[in-house]
Amino acid sequence: MGLEFTEFLMDKLLLVDGHCLLFQMFYGMPARIIGKNGNAIQGTLGFVGALRKMIGMVHPTHVAVIFDGETHNPRTDLDADYKANREDYTNVDEQDNPFSQLPDIYRALDLMGIAHAETTDCETDDVLAAFVKTCSADMQILIASQDSDFFQLISPSVSVLRYRGKRSVICDEEYIKAKLGIHAQQYADYKCLIGDGSDNIKGVPGVGPKTAAALMGQFGSLQAILAHTEQIARPKLREAIAQNMDRLRLNQKLILLDGSTALPFAREQMVYTDCELTTSEILVELGLR
Numbered sequence: 001m002g003l004e005f006t007e008f009l010m011d012k013l014l015l016v017d018g019h020c021l022l023f024q025m026f027y028g029m030p031a032r033i034i035g036k037n038g039n040a041i042q043g044t045l046g047f048v049g050a051l052r053k054m055i056g057m058v059h060p061t062h063v064a065v066i067f068d069g070e071t072h073n074p075r076t077d078l079d080a081d082y083k084a085n086r087e088d089y090t091n092v093d094e095q096d097n098p099f100s101q102l103p104d105i106y107r108a109l110d111l112m113g114i115a116h117a118e119t120t121d122c123e124t125d126d127v128l129a130a131f132v133k134t135c136s137a138d139m140q141i142l143i144a145s146q147d148s149d150f151f152q153l154i155s156p157s158v159s160v161l162r163y164r165g166k167r168s169v170i171c172d173e174e175y176i177k178a179k180l181g182i183h184a185q186q187y188a189d190y191k192c193l194i195g196d197g198s199d200n201i202k203g204v205p206g207v208g209p210k211t212a213a214a215l216m217g218q219f220g221s222l223q224a225i226l227a228h229t230e231q232i233a234r235p236k237l238r239e240a241i242a243q244n245m246d247r248l249r250l251n252q253k254l255i256l257l258d259g260s261t262a263l264p265f266a267r268e269q270m271v272y273t274d275c276e277l278t279t280s281e282i283l284v285e286l287g288l289r
């Protein structure tokens with residue numbers, strides 16, 4: 001659906017997937033931009049500009065940005081292949097490394113009065129899920145990310161904002177039903193079946209989006225599929241599911257966001273007061289322009 005917002009009397013929390021937005025802006029800018037200090041600043045410029053535009057779109061009362069810290073990922077203990085396909089930036093030249101701009105982004109967030117934190121023992125997804133679990137009962141929540149993992153958190157009070165400038169989209173329950181043919185609460189199970197190439201998670205061979213949606217429609221959940229595999233009509237599909245039960249159970253542990261992670265800060269620390277500085281003025285304040 002488009003960017004049509006209903007005004008709610010309750011508070012509105014904008015949660016931003018920090019690394020996702022950084023990469024989107026760093027690689028999405030048309031050219032490298034050099035700042036006053038001689039360093040590349042296009043990631044910082046794009047990040048601040050996009051965040052200000054998102055705030056202008058949704059008018060949140062609270063804002064928080066979460067970044068993945070350089071810590072051990074517990075999911076790799078379950079599956080060594082998990083995210084093993086991601087690029088290692090350790091030896092990438094600073095001018096070509098998006099992470100080199102994080103210190104300036106953190107300073108910009110401080111200047112804007114926006115709460116931000118790095119994860120210490122989990123992934124950003126887990127922290128945002130914990131905010132949803134804790135706050136969604138009395139707050140309207142928008143998760144700004146291109147990561148489809150957050151679709152599993154969608155509910156009447158939780159939506160996903162896929163920021164693309166004027167082509168930005170709000171993904172809600174109707175969006176998931178129209179696009180995938182499933183309910184949002186079925187998304188994690190659906191993804192267990194098809195896998196996730198971006199996270200290097202294997203699905204069931206031969207099971208694509210249409211087949212997975214049909215299985216969700218017939219059984220309702222992955223648990224029900226595993227308990228009643230003999231009811232799958234197609235022999236090859238039935239055999240594929242039966243042969244990959246362990247894989248599917250592992251995928252559940254990798255994909256499901258249970259919201260059990262501790263929160264990095266309290267609700268009152270996320271209160272947002274409009275920053276009247278423009279993107280250019282913020283960069284000037286930081287000594288970047």
